[in-house]
Amino acid sequence: MNILEQIINFADQQIYIKRWSVGVNQQAPIILLHESLGSVELWKAFPEKLAATTQRDVIAYDRLGFGKSSPLAQLNLNFVTDEASSTFQQVLQHFQLEQFLVMGHSVGGGMAAVCAGVYPEQCRAVITASAQTEVEDVTLAGILKAKHSFNNEKFIGRLAKFHGDKAQWVLNAWTDTWLSPTFVDWNINDQIRQIHCPMLVIHGEQDEYATLAQPQRFVDLAAGETELQILKDCGHFPHQEKETEVLNLIHNFIKDI
Template identity: 50%
Template sequence: MTGTPETHDAWIASRRGRRFATRWVPPGGEASRSPIVLLHDSLGCVALWRAFPAMLAAASGREVIAYDRLGFGCSAPYPGRLPLGFIADEAETFHELREHFGLARFVALGHSVGGAMAAEIAGRHADGCEALITVAAQASIEPRTLAGIREAEQAFQSPGAMARLAKHHGDKAEWVLRAWVDTWHSEDFADWTLDSALPRVTCPTLAIHGEHDEYGSLAQPERIAGGVAGPTKMAILPCGHVPHRECPERLIAALLPFLAGPGSA
């Protein structure tokens, strides 16, 4: 597939506030192939996927959709504190995105906590989710997860760090940082796992992880692959926590055979 995908911005109506989304439509793409929906990480947004969505759309021939969760990026502020059930909650509001874009079928691809959300969505929207892809996802909380978050929190005290976060989240930047740090370090969140969600995932699953991931060991993709009910594959990449920025070509190379393989979308 060659050519530059067209981009189209959209606003998704929600009773709690509008959410922002962008679509990448590849030239000559096959309309019959299910779109890929991207779910961002704890500090992420549409813009922080950077060039990856366009690269993925061009390489796969599929439409790619990314959206800002409520409280992030260009979407409306979150109404209050982030609840401890926020990962499972995303599957409850995902129907709004499906209705807006008319997604009868789709592939869910999530990075970091977005991968956990993608797993919840794959299970609760099994009527439409044809494949699940998790990238550097957490399935449980490890000591290195908490240590990595604390280290990142300290880095945000350096000059200009919060300004860079605000560039993407505006005046919501402080809420975004505190929602990440405080939620994951909450005693009430300490026992969180994806274990109850994974058996509901019956579609093909690809669990991707970086061998040098600073927020989770290889036990994370192993737990995902071992917990889902559908067929699974794993791919370990020579990178850290953000493959779509550290080695996007390798990430796409791992995705394409899975998307084209038997039993996948």
Template identity: 45%
Template sequence: MSVIASQDVHVDTAKGRLYARRWDPAGAAGAPIVLFHDSLGCVALWRDFPEQLASETGRAVIAYDRLGFGLSDPNPATLVRGFIEEEADGDFARLRDALGIGPFVAFGHSVGGGMAVNVAARHASDCRALITESAQAFAEDRTVAGVADAKRGFAEPGQLDRLKKYHGEKAAWVLSAWVDNWLSPEFTEWTLDEALRQVRCPVLALHGEADEYGSPAHPERIAALTGGRHLLLENCGHVPHREQGRVVLDVVGQWLRARD
């Protein structure tokens, strides 16, 4: 394994301070990989995957907590439809300016995959590759049902404490931002189609065949509209980088090296 140096970074924005962490392997080369977390996620919930990804690819890896999540400041706004698209010119743009990120690779998990797609579309001249993992490309019945089940689960006594471990007193806001959007009538017609058609870089869409929040129709649609590749992982659910981390690292590493 390469020697990895890591550092915490704080980025001031007009709405609050963002927390980020970067991992730099010795002799890093190539565009850095920027990670976009899921609806309930944060830097800490990537666990050791960013360091492993940096070691596997020889690239710097940068992960950040969106405003309202993890160690970033509370978000004073209520997230509404459009928040996925707005990330490209929101927190990501602030992070990119602060860290001096030029060309980059976008890697997003779940709703972070949708954000990565929009980032790749809006920053097409600098996005060298796009990797989505368990991304939702549209509001599918399976996705809505999975979110509804999760909402009921978090209503049980003590369950919100699971989120407080990572988000502190922001936990209720984090949960609401997820369930209220996906279960709202306004979200039923949401898709990534427009953004996908604007992506110009190579695309790899990873998806667990047993993903409880989305069928294989999602990676198929991502690949079809971008001319990219999709890969279904057998016996895998919604979090491939945790459930089949070695497989994800191997696939992503080989795929990126083939494009160097």
């Protein structure tokens, strides 16, 4: 397997991208969108295993403000829906992708869903893991707890291994945005209704940031065929906690796409 790392320029900013290539392959690649504290490197071994399991190229990138991409002054309150027409669009153009599959974890799952609706002719399938579709009380409670327990030198030091001197900004961007009173009515219901491609929705039964109403909303609202998989004894990180099961679910879901 070939692994390619690149920096591309976008509006005087830089985007870090990593691609796991399985060789000469005409199948649409899978693009990964990370979570609120995430980065390319925080996907750990999952992208390589996903490429090997599905025999498709896998592409992951650091959103602006995260990982090895350029810093961001502020996280726009519309950042989930804006991603499809900003950095994600630049990645599509860079690789000249006529077709793709997209997978996102947590808030990245919401972004993946939006991307599927924005690019109906190009997106062959969408996969979400622990995706949020709206703000719930349990979401706010979990983030408020994290705001207090994570905001310390030890945790910031751990984040800095992946985000460098942007680590404190990354934590604040997550907690302050979601806990903002102006964000309380946020949802992607209209965007979900625009999804016509097949969708696999993966969610841990014990997710600490969302009830099971969140994954069910994809089933209720999406225009395309949606497969819902609720994983037992699993929290907010299914691709880490139940890695083999998740890889198998994805393989079976996309094998005929």
